[in-house]
Amino acid sequence: MxxxxxxxxxxxxxxxxxxxxxxxxDVKEILAPEPDFSSFTKYLTDSKVADDINGRKTATVLVLDNSAVAPLAGLSAAQLKDVLTVHVLLDYYDPDTLHRLFKNKSAVIATLFQNSGHAADDNGLLNYVEKADESMYFGSAAADASPDSELIKVIGARPYDLSVIQVSKAIIPPAVAGGSDASTSAGGNATSLAPKAGVDTATSASSDAAAAPGPAGEKKASSxxxxxxxxxxxxxxxxxxxxxxx
CATH class of the missing domain: 1.20.5 (Single alpha-helices involved in coiled-coils or other helix-helix interfaces)
Incomplete structure (x- = not known):
């Protein structure tokens, strides 16, 4: 017995x-066969942001090819980590789910930087917009910023856990770009995700996306x-x- x-x-x-x-x-497994993204992959690895991504249940990573990473080169280690975490969305998105979820063609989306509790004002949030020609753009939600980083293509995905999407340019919040402290003071609270007028807020995309078809061009399982x-x-x-x- x-x-x-x-x-x-x-x-x-x-x-x-x-x-x-x-x-x-493992986000690095998706990016490893893609030499055009080697610099961004190294940044993710050296900063340990890749480990933070892999520790999540869901994530969307906005990645830059080697021709677009130059703006990251002059950042300090702390600034670089802030910027990299701005490129990590907390839920699963691909072009199909973005198009389907946000009926207003715009949204405010939380990032890993916002989730850390260190981001001041709207520095940890992204604005997403879809234009009339169905092109899609991301940008910092901070004041004086605009969504000008275009979604180019899906590099790899495992619905509905991890999505890796190429964007055209780095998204650097103004507070980081200006060299000022982008974090709250000790004991400060992170910005709440209050809806803006006429703009969707993204808080549960993966659960809603579960009923949607997989993204076009989905790759085979990684090793x-x-x-x-x-x-x-x-x-x-x-x-x-x-x-x-x-």
Whole structure:
């Protein structure tokens, strides 16, 4: 009887571990086969922002190719991390979900910088707009900024967990670009996500996106994803073997 109980516990642990593994993703695995994004990938890695992304359940990363990263080169380490986290949206988006979710063709979207609690005013938020020709743009929601970074294409995605999208230019909030402190003072509160007039706020795109078709041009699973799937299969096989031995 005791051996049966122990076996049941072991099976539960194996299945739980397998389920957790399936949820994991790695933004660097998506970007690794793309040499045009090597500089941005290095910035994500060196700043540890890649680890922050991989620790999330959902994220959309706005990435720059090597020809567009020059504005990041002169930033301090702290400024660079702030800017990189501005390029990480807290939910899953691709062109289809953006077009479908935001009926007003505009939205205020929270970023990882906003989520840190360090962003002052609207420095941690992005404005999104879709123009009449269906082109899509992002930009800082801070005062005196405009959405002028165009969505170019989807680099890779795992619906509805991780989306990696190329944009045309770096999004640098004015407070960071001006060299001033973009963070709140100690004990300060992050800006609330109050809706602006005529603008949607994005807080639950992934749950709504779950019923939508996958993005066009979706890539095959990365090598890391194939590894966790294999690991899951091995876990299930081990569980079956334990039951068979009872």
């Amino acid at each position: 005791a051996s049966s109980s122990a076996a049941a516990v072991l099976v539960c642990l194996l299945l739980s571990s397998a389920a957790i593994a399936v949820l994991a993703f 890391a994803e194939r590894v966790v799937v294999v690991g899951t299969a091995l876990g299930l096989a081990m569980a079956m073997a334990v039951f068979g031995a009872l």
